[in-house]
Amino acid sequence: MSNEHDHDHAHDHSHVPPDPALRVQALESLLVKKGLVDPESLNTIIDTYANEVGPKNGARVVAKAWCDPAYRDWLLKDASAAIGSLGYEGRQGEHIVAVENTDTVHNVVVCTLCSCYPWPVLGLPPAWYKSEAYRSRVVREPRAVLEEFGVSLAADVEVRVWDSTSEMRYLVIPQRPAGTEGWSEEDLAALVNRDSMIGTAQPNEVQ
Numbered sequence: 349m350s351n352e353h354d355h356d357h358a359h360d361h362s363h364v365p366p367d368p369a370l371r372v373q374a375l376e377s378l379l380v381k382k383g384l385v386d387p388e389s390l391n392t393i394i395d396t397y398a399n400e401v402g403p404k405n406g407a408r409v410v411a412k413a414w415c416d417p418a419y420r421d422w423l424l425k426d427a428s429a430a431i432g433s434l435g436y437e438g439r440q441g442e443h444i445v446a447v448e449n450t451d452t453v454h455n456v457v458v459c460t461l462c463s464c465y466p467w468p469v470l471g472l473p474p475a476w477y478k479s480e481a482y483r484s485r486v487v488r489e490p491r492a493v494l495e496e497f498g499v500s501l502a503a504d505v506e507v508r509v510w511d512s513t514s515e516m517r518y519l520v521i522p523q524r525p526a527g528t529e530g531w532s533e534e535d536l537a538a539l540v541n542r543d544s545m546i547g548t549a550q551p552n553e554v555q
């Protein structure tokens with residue numbers, strides 16, 4: 349995307365990085381340079397929180413909803429309370445709304461303005477979630493974007509795109525895979541990957 353013309357834009361010459369990510373990067377560089385943090389352990393912490401801790405909470409919520417109809421109903425009515433009952437609370441966890449995929453509806457979540465995301469159940473948002481391309485394209489052409497993520501939907505499946513805000517964050521409840529009757533919540537939770545709770549993936553294949 350970058351070309352010579354980009355350099356004509358005045359904001360590229362600002363001394364203060366306009367993007368919060370760049371500011372964080374600048375701070376991190378400074379802390380590393382001064383020997384106050386070790387970049388390796390910083391990466392490990394971020395990676396662990398983004399890929400392990402966070403999404404595993406959401407996976408437990410989804411697995412419980414698959415197994416327990418009363419919990420599923422509660423989750424759909426008042427997701428923050430139902431999620432909080434499992435101990436998953438905290439910043440960016442207020443006003444979570446759960447939306448359920450069915451045979452006829454597929455939900456996908458975006459934050460067109462920035463990167464609002466339900467931290468207590470999903471951890472930190474992935475880089476692509478924060479990207480300009482995803483934020484703009486998933487609204488305009490959700491089916492094409494989902495195809496690129498490997499999610500092919502039948503023509504008669506309605507795609508619903510949910511735009512998150514600081515007031516409202518969304519958790520997708522993916523469809524329970526066929527062939528998992530009688531599975532434990534723990535085994536079911538292992539099928540629920542992060543992106544399936546954003547709507548850009550299906551749950552893992554049943555082996």
Ligand code: FE
Pocket residue numbers: 459460461462463464465512513514
């Ligand atoms: Fe946002």
